[in-house]
Amino acid sequence: MTRLLDSALWFFLVPMGVSLVGTIVVEETVALFMGFRRGRDLIAVAAVNLVTNPFVVWAAYLSVFLLFRAVGALGNAALLWLLVPVVVALELCAVLAEWLLLRWALKTGSRATLKLSFVMNATSFAAGLVAGAVWALLAFPR
């Protein structure tokens, strides 16, 4: 049981927390730049991230597990390339969910919230790529 909690904490929950905090910081910054500056706008942006980000990370973990079980024999590189469309699809689901939730909560323009959701997610995804690359370089030096 202790080993399970230890594994869950370090391999799943800590990365999930880092991803959530990083995403909220990046997306709040983007929202500020895009003119969503009221307190309730910023609370709504943080709240939609609390709803979507942990589920996206969880779905990515689940995909890794299921893909490994199904086609693990193909090797890690093949597994990685199979993961790319899965991750892109998950990001598109996050854009859609955040757009609908922001439009519902802020009762504001559909086009503005769609643009906000798309730009926020594109920026945080790009920031996540860079952060992941830096982390991989530091953690797995060649």
Place this chain on the structure above:
Amino acid sequence: MGITRRALAFLAATTGFVIAASSVARANLILPYPFLLSPIVEPNRAAEVQAAQGWYYAASIALTFGVSLAFAVVGASLLWAVKRKTRPSAPESYDESNR
């Protein structure tokens, strides 16, 4: 250039940079997959150890789902509070102010 195009350009440039850096460093940097797979990919271990690691991974995913659900409940209640305090605005008011 519109902000959406700028975001797309940023995403494309970052992805290109990470792929280029990945080939220079001869490491796969696109996703930190060794980290994600490390609980289940240890080829030199015995089959029963690998099975136990698979079980840990599955149990951890279930635990992570519970944590996600808890975060979603907090987020949804915050959104509900924002919705209750927000009056409907003109349909494209932000679009107008951002032009």
